[in-house]
Amino acid sequence: MTKGFFTDSTLCIGCKACEVACKEWNQVPADGFVWTGRSYDNTGSLGHSTYRHVKFVESVRGGLPAWDFSSDVCKHCERAGCMEACPTGSIVRTEFGGVYVQPDICNGCGYCVVSCPFGVIDRRPEDGRAFKCTFCYDRQKAGLQPACASACPTESIQYGDLDELRARADARRLALEARGIPDAVVYDPTHTNVGGTHAIFLVRGPVTDYSLPENPEMPSIRLRGGWTSALLGAVVIAGVVALAF
């Protein structure tokens, strides 16, 4: 049964309980204390020791300042760049539909880091392995919600069957429209080779304000062009050597 996250940022109050709960449950190490100067966001981004990141988005809306909050997380892509790139087979799909890094197999090659179009996964320097949101795989197996969903006081982070969450997101968008909020969009990139994600978002305004790429592509889209170039190179090299000798 495919599970998912639906993060409705119109309900988010920026309390960061999700960040704290995630760190506590997964025993994630501290990853620095930096005043970023970006509103109350001193976490900065998702990374090897941050699996939930609350974004504070300042913008101007209708001539007035607007302040939106959204809790970012690993997208658990339907077709995941990190998983396709992983040469050890460490990154796998779980029975709940999440993308999971097996920490006893990862040897820290770093190829997943440059294969994620959302910039989620990273290598932890002191440890050597790659880390990202586990979807609280251990909690899922025990029939519980992920820690962030459990901790969220406004139910901005919702967890459940992906189909139901997608329906809920669309319904919520329409409900907001009816209430005079026309700029809410559901972020679920099904139009690229990622093929949709298991963590969908409802955000107000342009998705790029939330550091969400409009057209995230899994990098294996460039494999055919790359190998063709390699083949051409090999043919030219073999030809040159054969003719020269």
Place this chain on the structure above:
Amino acid sequence: MAVEFSTDRPPSPLKPPVWTWEVPLYFFVGGVAGLSAVIALAASLTGEAAATVAAARGVATAGAVVSPMLLIADLGRPARFLYMLRVFKWTSAMSVGAWTLAVFSGATFVALGLWWLAPDGPAWRAALAAADLTAAGAGLVLATYTGVLLGATVIPVWAAHHRMLPFEFGISSLGAAASLVELLGGFTVPLNRVAMAAAAIETALWVYRARKPGSGTQGPRTANHAPRTAHRAPRTAGLLSGPTALILRLAGLAFLPARAGAAAAAIAGSLLLRYGWLAAGRAKV
């Protein structure tokens, strides 16, 4: 009261590569070793001087020893290096490369052993030929796949050049391999031909790039375009392995010491090319 909230664009979400100096050095060493094996095969088949064959085999084998060491050193958990061979995945250029290196190393050692021991008999000769062919085939992949590896990522400047990098890496390694075998085993006519052809192709690439800055880029446009300075090191590398090496090679037809200079330029250019592209990828993500 006017309130000014910041509306500047948030930083790019992409993560920069975590690779350090071992990786571009491996790209260079692996490429030179791989194509030295191709040269060794051609040299043995056409009955070239023993010094040339020995030098080519030596470079290939030395590279087969050093390359895995470099890759293992770069891993976050080096002790788990064998996990690279747990699975084989076409979708991962790194998986294809790890297996190719394993095959290359094995074949190169077997070939060197058989060649050096030189046992009698058609079966042994056939085994040597098989090992040489395997090493050469794997070597062709080794010299080009690293370009595929870089291109099939989300790093904008690499992704934009995914159709050029494998070819360029291959040709660059060809010039460097021929040059290194020359310096170690002696200047011969076939090696000069190979190195000159490689330099000519590199020159053509360099001219094409110099005429149209940012040309040869393909792929989706991203929010953060890599600045032109990101291309400076690769362009300098191309200048060394292309026009510089070619001019010195042509001069070398009349004045032999110029060939040594050409060889040095090709090797330096090949090394700088790898470092330049890695630096470009890290520069602005």
